[in-house]
Amino acid sequence: MAVIEVVQGDITLQDTEAVVTAANESLMGGGGVDGAVHRAAGPRLADAGAAIGPCEPGDAMATPAFDLDPPIRHVIHAVGPVWEGGEYGEAEVLASCYRRCLEVTDGLGARSLALPAIATGVYGFPAAQAARIAVATLRSTPTEVERIRLVAFDQQAYDLLTAELAAASDRTHVQSDSGQG
Numbered sequence: 702m703a704v705i706e707v708v709q710g711d712i713t714l715q716d717t718e719a720v721v722t723a724a725n726e727s728l729m730g731g732g733g734v735d736g737a738v739h740r741a742a743g744p745r746l747a748d749a750g751a752a753i754g755p756c757e758p759g760d761a762m763a764t765p766a767f768d769l770d771p772p773i774r775h776v777i778h779a780v781g782p783v784w785e786g787g788e789y790g791e792a793e794v795l796a797s798c799y800r801r802c803l804e805v806t807d808g809l810g811a812r813s814l815a816l817p818a819i820a821t822g823v824y825g826f827p828a829a830q831a832a833r834i835a836v837a838t839l840r841s842t843p844t845e846v847e848r849i850r851l852v853a854f855d856q857q858a859y860d861l862l863t864a865e866l867a868a869a870s871d872r873t874h875v876q877s878d879s880g881q882g
């Protein structure tokens with residue numbers, strides 16, 4: 702099973718083989734984390750995105766990482782849901798993003814992946830619910846990825862993700878304890 706960890710930092714500076722950006726459907730670059738990834742990867746990233754896009758919300762597509770520093774070799778462009786109050790399938794679309802990120806990474810043969818808190822910036826998804834979905838989906842999706850790193854940009858996201866991860870592993874321990882008893 703993959704090890705899931707939480708760090709606070711910048712997605713462009715991670716020592717993983719693949720990093721996820723929270724893209725818009727065009728895959729040609731945007732603000733927030735996507736702006737940071739495109740700046741660090743250089744202009745070829747937008748060209749590569751344009752060549753494979755557009756990408757539907759809930760899906761993810763891969764390009765090379767261009768000028769990002771090794772070991773990062775792949776950028777996974779995931780398109781999150783725009784939050785419209787929660788009754789338009791936003792939670793399922795967000796879960797789908799995380800599943801697709803793992804599937805696409807598996808397809809590339811990469812074994813380590815860093816992900817930002819998709820959709821919690823300009824797209825407006827509530828951070829606590831997003832953290833719950835991120836952790837639950839990454840834990841329940843079968844994958845060959847060995848190291849999954851959730852990268853929180855601010856303290857609030859870090860605290861939420863850390864708490865979700867701790868709660869999820871507590872539940873697992875309770876289940877396996879009772880299974881043995």
Ligand code: ADP
Nearest residue numbers: 711712723733734737817820821822823824854
């Ligand atoms: P979206 O449009 O999907 O909401 P944003 O980029 O606006 O995407 O925000 C997604 C999350 O990425 C937010 O929690 C934001 O704080 C975070 N973020 C912004 N810049 C970076 C960065 N360089 N590295 C990691 N996370 C970042």
